[in-house]
Amino acid sequence: MNHPMVQFRSVQKTYDGESLVVKDLNLDIARGEFLTLLGPSGSGKTTSLMMLAGFETATSGDILLDGRPITHIPPEKRDIGMVFQNYALFPHMTVAENVAFPLSVRGIRGAASSEKVARVLGMVGLNDYGSRRPAQLSGGQQQRVAVARALVFEPKLVLMDEPLSALDKQLREQLQYEIKRLHHELGLTIVYVTHDQSEALAMSDRIAVFYQGRVQQLADPVTLYERPANSFVAQFIGENNAIHGRVESIDGHRCRVRVDESLTVPARLVAPLAVSQPARLSIRPERVVVTPPDGSVDVSVPAQVLDVTYLGRYVRMRLSACGSEEFIVTLPNDGREFSPSCTAVQIGWRADDCLALDVL
Amino acid sequence: MSSDAPALIESTTIDPASGGGSLPPPGPSLNDDLRRRLRRTEWRGHLRAYLLIAPLLIFVLVSFVLPLSTLVYKSFHDPVVPTGLPLTYKALREWGGPRDEVPTEPVYAALANDMKAAKRDGRAAEIASRLNIEASGLRTTFMRAVRRIDSVESGPWKPYFAGVDPAWESPTTWATVRNLADTNHGLFFLSALDLRKSSQGDVVRQPAEQRIYVEVFIRTIGISALVALLCMAFGFAIAYLLAHAGDRTANLLMILVLLPFWTSLLVRTTAWIVLLQKEGVINSMLLGIGAISQPLPMMYNKFGVAVAMTHILLPFAILPMYSVMRQIPPSFVRAARSLGASPTTAFLRVYLPQCAPGVAAGVLLVFIIALGYYITPALVGGAGDQMISYFIADNLTRALNWGLASAMGVLVLAAVLLLYWAYDKLVGVTNMRLG
Numbered sequence A: 001m002n003h004p005m006v007q008f009r010s011v012q013k014t015y016d017g018e019s020l021v022v023k024d025l026n027l028d029i030a031r032g033e034f035l036t037l038l039g040p041s042g043s044g045k046t047t048s049l050m051m052l053a054g055f056e057t058a059t060s061g062d063i064l065l066d067g068r069p070i071t072h073i074p075p076e077k078r079d080i081g082m083v084f085q086n087y088a089l090f091p092h093m094t095v096a097e098n099v100a101f102p103l104s105v106r107g108i109r110g111a112a113s114s115e116k117v118a119r120v121l122g123m124v125g126l127n128d129y130g131s132r133r134p135a136q137l138s139g140g141q142q143q144r145v146a147v148a149r150a151l152v153f154e155p156k157l158v159l160m161d162e163p164l165s166a167l168d169k170q171l172r173e174q175l176q177y178e179i180k181r182l183h184h185e186l187g188l189t190i191v192y193v194t195h196d197q198s199e200a201l202a203m204s205d206r207i208a209v210f211y212q213g214r215v216q217q218l219a220d221p222v223t224l225y226e227r228p229a230n231s232f233v234a235q236f237i238g239e240n241n242a243i244h245g246r247v248e249s250i251d252g253h254r255c256r257v258r259v260d261e262s263l264t265v266p267a268r269l270v271a272p273l274a275v276s277q278p279a280r281l282s283i284r285p286e287r288v289v290v291t292p293p294d295g296s297v298d299v300s301v302p303a304q305v306l307d308v309t310y311l312g313r314y315v316r317m318r319l320s321a322c323g324s325e326e327f328i329v330t331l332p333n334d335g336r337e338f339s340p341s342c343t344a345v346q347i348g349w350r351a352d353d354c355l356a357l358d359v360l
Numbered sequence B: 001m002s003s004d005a006p007a008l009i010e011s012t013t014i015d016p017a018s019g020g021g022s023l024p025p026p027g028p029s030l031n032d033d034l035r036r037r038l039r040r041t042e043w044r045g046h047l048r049a050y051l052l053i054a055p056l057l058i059f060v061l062v063s064f065v066l067p068l069s070t071l072v073y074k075s076f077h078d079p080v081v082p083t084g085l086p087l088t089y090k091a092l093r094e095w096g097g098p099r100d101e102v103p104t105e106p107v108y109a110a111l112a113n114d115m116k117a118a119k120r121d122g123r124a125a126e127i128a129s130r131l132n133i134e135a136s137g138l139r140t141t142f143m144r145a146v147r148r149i150d151s152v153e154s155g156p157w158k159p160y161f162a163g164v165d166p167a168w169e170s171p172t173t174w175a176t177v178r179n180l181a182d183t184n185h186g187l188f189f190l191s192a193l194d195l196r197k198s199s200q201g202d203v204v205r206q207p208a209e210q211r212i213y214v215e216v217f218i219r220t221i222g223i224s225a226l227v228a229l230l231c232m233a234f235g236f237a238i239a240y241l242l243a244h245a246g247d248r249t250a251n252l253l254m255i256l257v258l259l260p261f262w263t264s265l266l267v268r269t270t271a272w273i274v275l276l277q278k279e280g281v282i283n284s285m286l287l288g289i290g291a292i293s294q295p296l297p298m299m300y301n302k303f304g305v306a307v308a309m310t311h312i313l314l315p316f317a318i319l320p321m322y323s324v325m326r327q328i329p330p331s332f333v334r335a336a337r338s339l340g341a342s343p344t345t346a347f348l349r350v351y352l353p354q355c356a357p358g359v360a361a362g363v364l365l366v367f368i369i370a371l372g373y374y375i376t377p378a379l380v381g382g383a384g385d386q387m388i389s390y391f392i393a394d395n396l397t398r399a400l401n402w403g404l405a406s407a408m409g410v411l412v413l414a415a416v417l418l419l420y421w422a423y424d425k426l427v428g429v430t431n432m433r434l435g
Helices: A045-053 A095-104 A110-123 A139-151 A169-186 A197-203 A221-226 A231-236 B004-012 B028-076 B080-084 B086-095 B105-121 B124-134 B138-147 B157-164 B171-179 B187-192 B213-244 B247-262 B265-276 B281-288 B302-326 B330-338 B343-371 B375-380 B388-397 B402-426
Strands: A006-014 A020-029 A034-038 A060-065 A080-083 A157-161 A190-194 A206-211 A214-219 A241-251 A254-260 A263-269 A278-283 A299-310 A314-321 A324-332 A344-349 A354-357 B195-197 B203-205
Touching: A006 A045, A020 A045, A020 A214, A034 A045, A034 A197, A045 A060, A045 A080, A045 A157, A045 A190, A045 A206, A080 A139, A080 B330, A095 A110, A095 A139, A110 A139, A139 A169, A169 A197, A190 A197, A197 A221, A206 A221, A206 A231, A214 A221, A214 A231, A231 A278, A231 A354, A241 A263, A241 A324, A254 A278, A263 A278, A263 A299, A314 A344, B028 B187, B028 B402, B080 B086, B080 B124, B086 B105, B086 B171, B105 B124, B105 B138, B105 B157, B124 B138, B124 B171, B138 B157, B138 B171, B187 B195, B187 B402, B213 B247, B213 B302, B213 B343, B213 B388, B213 B402, B247 B302, B265 B281, B265 B302, B265 B375, B302 B343, B302 B375, B330 B343, B343 B402, B375 B388, B388 B402
Parallel strands: A034 A190, A034 A206, A080 A157, A157 A190, A263 A354
Antiparallel strands: A006 A020, A006 A060, A206 A214, A241 A254, A241 A278, A254 A263, A278 A354, A299 A314, A299 A344, A314 A324, B195 B203
């Protein structure tokens, strides 16, 4: 019983026999884990999910569920609950009939069925909606029904394919929290597909970042944000400032990167770079300090404020610095005055916050 | 100062019910003015819309509503005999004798006066024809009396009529005349349903050898239902293929489905004759490969009619089904399967119920069109396969019994409206999708 819930082993998928949509996917998903497949559209994340659900077959490689290969098991026998982007509630059935559907196809009817339906509808807060039609519900309520329907038969694994992408921001955040709560309370194993990085960061135990058919990085949200493995991940998750340079010296995990004749910058070496190779330095906008006190930063460079955007909770400045006209700094709005545009300022950061990555 | 504070708060608090406290409440005069201006703007818009559709509206009125109402009117309005023989009917009412008796002299005298007037106005033949529809032979009886009526100046008239044709002394003749007393009556509907008014004035069935229309109605409904079912079965499969094939294949198939629309109905029917006739393509081929020793009878029977009509009406079944199927996202069947349903269960419990509006619309459409089909059964069918339209046309062109033709048309119309009503009750007309 120690094997992972799901194992992808060297899985490949092509639709046209020419290009691989999924290239050599190796991924273990542990029992009780909330794993998110994150990536831009066409990155292979949905295809991977569909292979796991059984709607696509892998061109080569194996997918193991609970230690057994499932390549030849049809979707209905995999015991996987699935929530779809468009909810896929059956419009000709009431909410209760929809939720009872997985039970009735398993031969569970009558009191046993209605008890389970009532319980699971209670879990998503829709006790009184059983007799309504899906069309009479709001988008958020429909998605709750879809979740209830995917959970009612207590599947081994729950798959969610961008379930919240059709909802507005506020509702999305509320449902993120509810799904997270269900995951925690019921001890579910959930594989979640999204292209929304903030959703992935908020919900997941681990995130697999997909790009061009490959997993670029598989890590927990903190590692993914703080220590992106490559430039794609750094760029895709959150905002970052890129400075291009060349590696000048390497000392273990530290290195110095020459940006121009007058400036070399200390950085944390993340990508496997060698001396004199081009490098891309990545600094998060919120880690840059404007007019830093002496000794608080490792790097200090002059900059020109181009414009300032007031966003309420924080202030976003666009600067010209290190040869870039798009150097972004975000400052928490702590009530202090911020430098107006067209002023020259000094900016700085700590060497640990500056990552030396590969060039895309 | 402290006493002013609450008032200040009160005045600045926005009351959602009055829509913002800072504005003065809109007075009735302002409201009325606003309403008047709205009405004027809307009226202008409406007028423009009506003007735009006016040509179409007039066209529909002239080409559809007018003939249809004339048809309905003609099915019960039949003034030829009552207005042609007014004195006779007046005398008959005054006499008021039982139907199994021949009327008395004043009635004959009145008939003679009516006949003279009709002969003068040139309407005698028209009246005779109308009488002949009710009882064949009455035309001769009537015209014989008309021909010599001017040679007699005065009565007694009873012997004159008995002299020209003994039928004038038969109570049956007079009963027939009395049945036509009203300008509006249901006699056409009775004969469309193989019924008639007896000489006693009761509604009875036609004699067995004259009953045709009930059987024709049943046959029409039977053939239409058969064609509708065949179209549903074939159409469902083709629509499913269209809705689930790749774009290129679907486009090609769609052209094939619509291709028959671009050729004339007559051409398509003739093509079936070429295929199905005794020395036709299919029979020659089967004979040639030795599958049969005698040509199969595939034409001038129900088989031929069903095959040709199904082929011609198939697009009407496919298009509504296709449009409904295309709107069912593939995630529905996927969801059903991920929830544990086998492919069959997913199809039956999730896919099929969502196709229902399209299937119902397609079947209903085919059935309604089939009910009025004329050319194909007339060309491909045998004498025993003719449908109601054939008999409507026959009554219009050959028998010249427009009243009966109208009554049959009204019955078909009523059947269609009944079906439409039933469909609305079962599926709901708003759910109907016709492509």
